[in-house]
Amino acid sequence: MANLESLSSAAILKSATAYGILQMKKAAALSEQKISEADTVSAAAILRAKVQATKLFNKSIDSIFLADDRGIRICDALGKEQDQFQTPTFAYCMTVDPLNNKLYFIIETTAQPISVNGGEPVRKLVEVTLFATSLRGTDIEELKKMQYNVPVDVTITGSLDIHPAEGKIIWISPTGTIQSMNVRGNELHELAKANFSPKTPAVHATLTSTGALFWTAMEKQTAAGNNYGIWKLEKDSTEIRKLISYPLPLADAHSVFPSRVQVDETAGKLYWNSYRKIEAMTLEGTDREVIYTSDSAITGLEIDPHLKRLYWLEQNHILVRSTLDGKNIEQAMRFEESEFTVKSLYLRTKADEAAGILLAAQRARQLAAQKAAEDISTANKAAYAYLLPAQETYQAAESAFKARIAPALKEAEDKLGPAKAQYMEQKSQADTQLANAASERDKILLQARDEHKSKVAEAQTDADKKIEAATEKLDEARRNKKN
Numbered sequence: 094m095a096n097l098e099s100l101s102s103a104a105i106l107k108s109a110t111a112y113g114i115l116q117m118k119k120a121a122a123l124s125e126q127k128i129s130e131a132d133t134v135s136a137a138a139i140l141r142a143k144v145q146a147t148k149l150f151n152k153s154i155d156s157i158f159l160a161d162d163r164g165i166r167i168c169d170a171l172g173k174e175q176d177q178f179q180t181p182t183f184a185y186c187m188t189v190d191p192l193n194n195k196l197y198f199i200i201e202t203t204a205q206p207i208s209v210n211g212g213e214p215v216r217k218l219v220e221v222t223l224f225a226t227s228l229r230g231t232d233i234e235e236l237k238k239m240q241y242n243v244p245v246d247v248t249i250t251g252s253l254d255i256h257p258a259e260g261k262i263i264w265i266s267p268t269g270t271i272q273s274m275n276v277r278g279n280e281l282h283e284l285a286k287a288n289f290s291p292k293t294p295a296v297h298a299t300l301t302s303t304g305a306l307f308w309t310a311m312e313k314q315t316a317a318g319n320n321y322g323i324w325k326l327e328k329d330s331t332e333i334r335k336l337i338s339y340p341l342p343l344a345d346a347h348s349v350f351p352s353r354v355q356v357d358e359t360a361g362k363l364y365w366n367s368y369r370k371i372e373a374m375t376l377e378g379t380d381r382e383v384i385y386t387s388d389s390a391i392t393g394l395e396i397d398p399h400l401k402r403l404y405w406l407e408q409n410h411i412l413v414r415s416t417l418d419g420k421n422i423e424q425a426m427r428f429e430e431s432e433f434t435v436k437s438l439y440l441r442t443k444a445d446e447a448a449g450i451l452l453a454a455q456r457a458r459q460l461a462a463q464k465a466a467e468d469i470s471t472a473n474k475a476a477y478a479y480l481l482p483a484q485e486t487y488q489a490a491e492s493a494f495k496a497r498i499a500p501a502l503k504e505a506e507d508k509l510g511p512a513k514a515q516y517m518e519q520k521s522q523a524d525t526q527l528a529n530a531a532s533e534r535d536k537i538l539l540q541a542r543d544e545h546k547s548k549v550a551e552a553q554t555d556a557d558k559k560i561e562a563a564t565e566k567l568d569e570a571r572r573n574k575k576n
Contacts, residue, residue, distance in 0.1 A: 384419025
């Protein structure tokens with residue numbers, strides 16, 4: 094009976110265990126299903142959030158300028174081409190003036206080989222031209238032509254950036270001369286001389302708000318590859334300092350896109366792209382690090398310091414965006430595919446537009462202050478001119494009056510001198526007489542006082558004698574009466 098009871102308990106336990114396991118499996122399956130559904134919902138929500146974030150970030154973009162061998166394409170925040178204008182040759186450098194809403198770019202306009210004694214040309218005379226247009230590519234204006242004598246196999250390149258507050262364009266020429274000019278292409282001044290290889294495919298420079306200039310270019314070619322460098326020139330200095338060198342493999346040299354440098358002044362960091370990488374370091378060239386690596390070549394590099402984002406182009410038509418640490422990579426937009434390879438990229442943000450509006454307001458205020466100062470100066474000059482005849486008349490009358498009164502003053506002074514001397518002499522005599530009279534008076538008073546005292550003493554003595562005689566007579570009478 095006991096064995097039957099034990100078997101019955103074991104069976105019950107086994108059955109309960111099996112049921113528990115089954116329920117646990119069902120619960121686990123249900124949990125996995127719920128987790129999967131939650132993951133699906135979460136992934137969809139994250140995707141929607143990313144799409145929304147992408148749209149919001151794209152709203153911060155105003156215009157994108159893409160330069161290729163055909164010309165310059167101008168795209169909107171959706172990547173759609175809005176305007177396009179052709180250039181005779183590739184616009185190898187461009188920048189935007191946010192204050193005047195102008196796009197500046199430089200192209201090679203002519204190249205004339207130079208032969209010596211009828212031999213093969215070894216040099217060429219190249220003419221480059223600085224143009225300015227509206228941000229829609231209209232109203233193209235030629236500002237300045239510049240000529241350079243360079244080796245015949247040199248690729249013409251250079252870089253320019255603008256300091257809108259000062260109205261200055263900084264230009265690195267194909268021969269490495271660093272120059273400044275105003276926004277009309279005038280007042281050209283040489284600042285320093287950059288040293289880079291004449292065979293560099295491109296030079297790119299960026300200017301900080303403090304006037305410091307950073308640029309990158311190919312330093313030299315070696316059997317192992319191409320060595321690039323990044324240099325720095327402080328404002329009002331001629332001393333160029335190389336921050337770093339970085340190599341690019343020779344095997345990839347034909348497909349390497351020019352490096353660009355960008356600066357985050359707030360964080361004190363510099364960024365640049367080198368073929369398939371984006372790197373960063375401090376503005377002094379320390380703490381170098383790779384923040385992003387791509388499977389394709391990177392064209393250009395732009396920065397939005399206000400929203401802390403980097404932008405670059407991959408596969409010739411995909412604009413990629415990341416945070417400043419190279420993370421949170423996302424496709425910002427896709428441009429229309431083109432048979433022409435994009436060689437230069439410039440991105441203008443709403444913040445740039447706002448900065449331009451602020452600069453314009455500051456410039457207007459500055460001009461108004463200057464105008465007010467000029468008006469005050471003009472008014473002062475007009476008032477001076479108006480008062481000048483009266484002042485001259487007054488000065489002439491004053492001079493005439495002084496001329497007429499001078500003899501009288503001289504005569505009065507001549508008479509006043511002796512009269513004053515006579516007065517002083519008479520005053521001295523009178524003072525002497527007064528002093529003598531006072532002394533005589535004091536002497537007489539003293540003598541009278543002495544005589545008075547003597548007479549009073551005599552009268553007192555005489556009175557005493559008479560009183561004494563009377564007293565004696567009185568005493569004698571009293572004695573006689575008693576007798």
